[in-house]
Amino acid sequence: MLRRIALVAVPLTLVVPAVAVASGNNQVEISATPQPVEVVPLPCFPAGKLTLGMTNTGRKPTIADLRVAGDVALTLSRHQFSSYLPVDQLVKAPLEVTVPRGTAPATYSVDLTVGKQHLQVPVVIKPVPARDNVLLGEQAVASSTNGNMRLCGGVDGNAASEQWGASGWHDNTKGVFPDTYGVDFVQPTTIGRVVLQTLDSTKYPAAVMGVRDFDVQLRNNDVWTTVEEVRGNTTGRLVITFEPRAVDAVQLVIHDSNDHGYSRIVELEAYAN
Template sequence: MKTIAALLCALPPASPAPDPVHLAVDPKNLPITTGQCNARNLSVRLSNTSGQPVYADAHLSAPPALHLQRTLVSTWLSPGYTRAVPVRVSAATGTPAGTRLVRVSSGGQRVDVPVTVTAPATSAPLTSRAARVTASSFRAVTPICGAADGDPVSLWADSTNRRWPDWHQLDWDVGITASRVDVVTLPAAQGGLRDWDVQVWADGAWQTVAAVRGNTAARVNSTFTPRVTKAVRILTLAGNGLGDQSRIVEVAVS
């Protein structure tokens, strides 16, 4: 008579339980240009294919040449529910051109996304060719790159209501010639900028090349004598109410 242990050994191995979470990542290939604010999004989608609510995690990794906005996506999913989470991927100015892989894994699933890195074209807007973008402060929902990413929906806002001045700054590794700065803010009724100075870095100091006062428009173009510089900043001085906060949708330098 066979023992229970022998009977168990004779049974075929059990199949692993199916993963209740399905992982998908879009797009399948991601081209990006170097520059702090030239990031593009990967959409990480987690779907609950079971009849029970679950917690789902996705882990992301990439070589040092790439910067990931986050390395973990964690969410609660009700039965049949899908959540898509955007994850920004960027490469610093000076990163060698080439293709690297971003790996996304969840449970036993894995997706590798090729990310092709190139430098911005010499004909690209000066804002997109900036090596660094900084600001006096920012909020998580209105980051520094919100005013330098070419997206008309995003914006930068400072985190110090009713405290002035604030500033938003673009830096280049090589000298550029600037003669115009366009500032897109919000309409006055939505708390857009009222007063600010356009400044360029020259001879070891900031020089004001244009001053805007009493503005109520959403877009202002400031022109000035061409200057060779490595940095341009908007020094904000007052807003049109609603918390009196610096709000810039976009800065374009040309």
Template sequence: MLGAIDGWYYRYLGGIRSTAPGYQTFLVQPEITGGMSHVRAEQRSPYGRIVSEWRRDGKSLHLDVEVPVNSSATVSVPLFGEGSARWRASATAGATFVGIEGDRALYRVGSGRWSFITRTPDTAPQTSPVVVEASTGQAAVVPGWPSTATFRLVNLGDAEVTARPHVTASAGFTATMDADSVTVPAGQGVEVPVAVERTDQGSTSGTVSLAVGTSTASVPLVASGNLTRVATMTASSTWPGFSAAKANDGDTSAARWDGGAGWNDGTFQSFPDTLTATWSRPVTLDRARLHTHPDARYSLRDFDVQAFADGQWRTVASVRGNTAGRVDTTFAAISTTALRLVALGSNDGQFSRVIELEAYAPGTSGPPA
């Protein structure tokens, strides 16, 4: 069963999760499930092998972590018991104790092998085999448009489970699900959409969380006037590992570009290429912002911005000779159902590269400087 969900095995049972490109820093936060007594997970990184291994031995839980050279980790050790009776954890000398967060003790460690021990209850904890992860990196709450944060429930057990998720939202927002329960087949995952609404217009950010038993995940909420956040993104072609949908996910950082954080066309040294945002109903736009690769060698050099109006594409802005990573364009307000970026050339002449495409209506809060 586990062979079908290796990624979940490493991220949840072993708890290995990257917090920086290439796992230079990472989190080890294992999930201790009632039906297992021993788990070993390994993850290869550019710096070497990462290991998270835990086992039960009588009333003790042993967690061993291996951190490769030039890397560091935060280790989240499960704690059992309640209140003043909660059992403490011990760690290899040199591990820096950060503090207690919920039912876990946090440590920071550098490269090397580290061991942690904590006491367990007399009987294995009866935790749910369902674990939760956030499928949406960030949910935009755009005035006048529905907003959804998506979670994924994964069943690590060998029998079907009916889970009853609990959803909460921070002050200024509400979160609701269509159903009270979700059936998750053994060894499989199920997407769970959560509808989000802003109830306080003064709230500009927050979180929505979904929990099943002790497993919880959260999605950041951001109030935004960027209308591409509620558009459907398509492209003329896409290089494997990249996606047009990554060009409207709210992430404008180039730090994760090599991991597919954006859109890269799929036709080497061939132009033009197009990236299109399409809305389910007409919108009025007068501004667009392009985030291309910040290294001038790879940024888009020449491109047009086009809007679909009156049954045809109309060029509303043109840029030539660009070397910047961020380009703002303004144009006369136009009602449209689609906005298209036509990439005519890049500075290396090889690919079209877009990290994020933004669009704004007249009179709304524009993109931050």
């Protein structure tokens, strides 16, 4: 009996080294500061910020790929840092670490690897701090956010107008109003005072660039109530008080700014009384 021999086509596999490691990679030093990095589990609290570094301690310039990995509980702003490395020169890159609300206090780590070099950076999850300003770090909600700004910039705890670029918010509909900016609470929260810091720096005074006309609104059971209408504002910091009440959201409805362009908020705060 003739047996047929099945010819199985075996795909040709190209054997490639797993990682094309530059010869100089064994002479790359990894650094990271600060250690440990601390993270607060709130959606708009400033992220834990690490500065990653690579230094070529070899004799020739090289190109290095730093791999960034972490525990599944951590959200990392990058997973790789690749750079040309001149000799003996520290090359740096930022890494932001965040965790979801409700993450329990614990210590995790971020693992940094270049070739055979390895560095483990501890990440400490802090308890949510006691806050008088009940908006600090809570989830900001806006009608729009300009691509150069951060949605969370208005509730990140930094009210310094001089650091506006890193820590402020404005909308993305230039010359079109109204714009809204506020916070949705995860549970009813009592507030009786709202403090607004609009842009008011040496270069950009409030009378020129700050918000001018706006309403302060509180939401309870899907119903918005206006508790204050501000018109013609030219100052940087405004304190608005009203009878304290439990609400599930707060927002500003901004009708105009002094340059009629963007609605600029450096920080929005709210307190129980």
